[in-house]
Amino acid sequence: MFNIRTFDSLKNPVFRLFYGGMLGQMAAMNMQLVVRSLLIYRLSGSAAILGLMALANAVPMVSLSLFGGVVADRVQKKYVLLTGQSCSAVVSLIVAITLTTGYLSAERAGSWWILIVTATLQGIIMGIMMPSRQAIIAEIVEPNLLLNAVSLNTLGMNSLRFLTPAIGGLIVDYSGFDTVYYTTTVMYIVAVIFIAKMPVTGTVRIGPNNTLKDIKDGLRYIRHEPNILLILLFALVVVVFSRPYQFLLPIFTDDVLKVGATGLGILMSVSGVGAIFASTILATMPNRKRGLLFLLSGLILSLALIGFAFSQTWIISLALITFVGVGDTGRMTLANTLVQYYVDNQYRGRVMSILIMEFGLMSFGVFFAGLLADVIGVQWSVGGLAAVLTFLSITMLCFSRRLRTLD
Numbered sequence: 001m002f003n004i005r006t007f008d009s010l011k012n013p014v015f016r017l018f019y020g021g022m023l024g025q026m027a028a029m030n031m032q033l034v035v036r037s038l039l040i041y042r043l044s045g046s047a048a049i050l051g052l053m054a055l056a057n058a059v060p061m062v063s064l065s066l067f068g069g070v071v072a073d074r075v076q077k078k079y080v081l082l083t084g085q086s087c088s089a090v091v092s093l094i095v096a097i098t099l100t101t102g103y104l105s106a107e108r109a110g111s112w113w114i115l116i117v118t119a120t121l122q123g124i125i126m127g128i129m130m131p132s133r134q135a136i137i138a139e140i141v142e143p144n145l146l147l148n149a150v151s152l153n154t155l156g157m158n159s160l161r162f163l164t165p166a167i168g169g170l171i172v173d174y175s176g177f178d179t180v181y182y183t184t185t186v187m188y189i190v191a192v193i194f195i196a197k198m199p200v201t202g203t204v205r206i207g208p209n210n211t212l213k214d215i216k217d218g219l220r221y222i223r224h225e226p227n228i229l230l231i232l233l234f235a236l237v238v239v240v241f242s243r244p245y246q247f248l249l250p251i252f253t254d255d256v257l258k259v260g261a262t263g264l265g266i267l268m269s270v271s272g273v274g275a276i277f278a279s280t281i282l283a284t285m286p287n288r289k290r291g292l293l294f295l296l297s298g299l300i301l302s303l304a305l306i307g308f309a310f311s312q313t314w315i316i317s318l319a320l321i322t323f324v325g326v327g328d329t330g331r332m333t334l335a336n337t338l339v340q341y342y343v344d345n346q347y348r349g350r351v352m353s354i355l356i357m358e359f360g361l362m363s364f365g366v367f368f369a370g371l372l373a374d375v376i377g378v379q380w381s382v383g384g385l386a387a388v389l390t391f392l393s394i395t396m397l398c399f400s401r402r403l404r405t406l407d
Contacts, residue, residue: 009149015140017198019156022133024191025085026157028092028184031168034268035180036115038172038250043105043112047251047378051370053112054247057119057126058366062357064127069353070214073346076200077132077139082192084129089188091121096181131353138340138348139201147290147337151280154333159276166269169262218350227342230403231294232354234396235335238298241389242328244369244382245305251378257314270318274325278333291406294334295397301327302389309383338406 009015041050071080095118098104104111141149171180222229253264278297304323311317335355343351365385372381397404 007152009141009145009152012141014198014201015137015149017194018136018140019153020194021081021085021191021198022153023156023160024187024189024194025088027160027164028088028187028191030157030160030164030268031180031187032092032184033246034249034264035168035172035177036119037247038169038264039177040112040115041250041254043115047248047370047373049112050247050250051366051368051373053116053119054366054370056116057123060120060123061127064124065131065353065357066215066218066350067353068128068131068356069218069350071128072132072135072349072352073214075132077136078195078198078200080129080132081136081195084125084133085188085191085195087125088122089185089192091118091125092181092185092188094118096178096185099176099178099181127356130356131349134336134352134356135340135349136201138345143341146340150337150340151333154329154336155276155280157275159272163269163272166262166266169260169264169266169268173260173262214350218347218353221344221347222351222354225342226402227406228339228351230400231335231338231342231406232351234295234298234400234403235331235355236357237392238301238331238389240365241385241392242298242301242305244366244385245308245324247366248369248373248378248382251373252317256312256379257317259314263314267318267321271321271325271328274322275329276325278326278329290334290338291403293330294338294406295393295400295404297327297330297334299327299390299393299397301331302386302393305386306383306390309379309386 010019036053037050040053041047044050095104095114098111098114102108104114137149137153138146168180171183222232249264249267253259253267257263257267259266300323304320304327308317308320308324311320339351339355340348369381369385372384376384
């Protein structure tokens with residue numbers, strides 16, 4: 001498994017710089033993901049407000065992703081990444097200062113609006129930046145190393161998913177939320193330093209500056225490419241029905257499993273163990289049967305989520321969340337690889353922007369799941385959505401031969 005072939009893409013010095021920047025950015029994002037949800041839940045005590053924060057993050061992300069795809073096809077992606085990561089550092093610092101000064105606190109009723117606003121700003125940044133971050137990989141490595149590079153990228157993200165949530169939970173319990181946000185600010189700055197050292201990659205398409213026409217051309221291209229259309233549709237469906245669990249985990253850890261912030265971090269980290277395993281396996285695999293593995297990843301994810309949703313035992317929950325990590329990573333890595341493998345270069349940024357919409361659509365799912373959780377309970381909310389995903393995954397496995405047979 002750990003043959004040198006697994007790490008071939010890291011022989012490329014430009015990919016190493018990109019990788020360093022990715023590690024800084026994703027360390028900050030993973031830590032914020034667990035801490036921000038826990039913070040707003042403790043300030044408001046409401047699953048619906050937790051879902052509202054996710055929705056505030058989603059709306060600009062979905063609205064601007066297509067524009068971000070056009071930017072990725074027109075502007076050097078290095079500069080887009082530098083701008084986005086610098087802005088993320090500023091947003092993180094704003095939250096840290098409001099926590100330190102006491103303006104954002106349980107004593108000030110309604111002060112959670114700051115988290116709603118900063119989540120909105122982060123959604124704007126992500127919507128514009130993420131298509132460039134995904135599309136730049138194909139400009140750095142050779143086509144035969146694309147799956148390897150994407151898998152290593154996912155492996156790095158998931159290694160941080162293993163480490164940073166637990167660290168974030170410990171920092172919250174022993175030092176406070178403000179320390180976490182100062183830490184993430186530093187991580188974003190580290191990411192800026194690595195990306196600044198990268199050379200520019202690829203070429204910028206020259207043409208009339210008509211953003212709306214470029215977006216329409218990208219959507220028309222997707223509509224006439226059935227392989228890409230199927231990959232995108234299934235990837236987005238999986239995200240909407242599965243990812244709400246991640247934002248609702250504070251409710252599971254505080255109200256169902258009763259393990260607190262440290263337990264929340266451990267749960268996220270254990271999910272990262274399964275994700276690391278899946279990423280390492282995918283990095284060593286040849287370019288065969290990727291469509292079938294993509295569909296199976298969705299099924300594994302949905303079945304594991306059903307079990308996790310209704311578990312009330314800490315050890316069983318830890319075991320099941322490992323398989324959640326396996327399925328989620330398989331889905332994410334294979335969708336990214338398949339799309340980049342089949343897309344034409346001039347449409348790469350715009351097509352990747354549709355895939356990036358999963359982050360925004362995920363938040364719509366979180367908002368809906370949060371409303372459901374207030375009515376029927378968080379276990380039935382997450383478990384019910386996972387059951388729908390199980391049905392859809394089995395249906396695609398049985399009836400979508402085109403997607404199932406993709407290499």
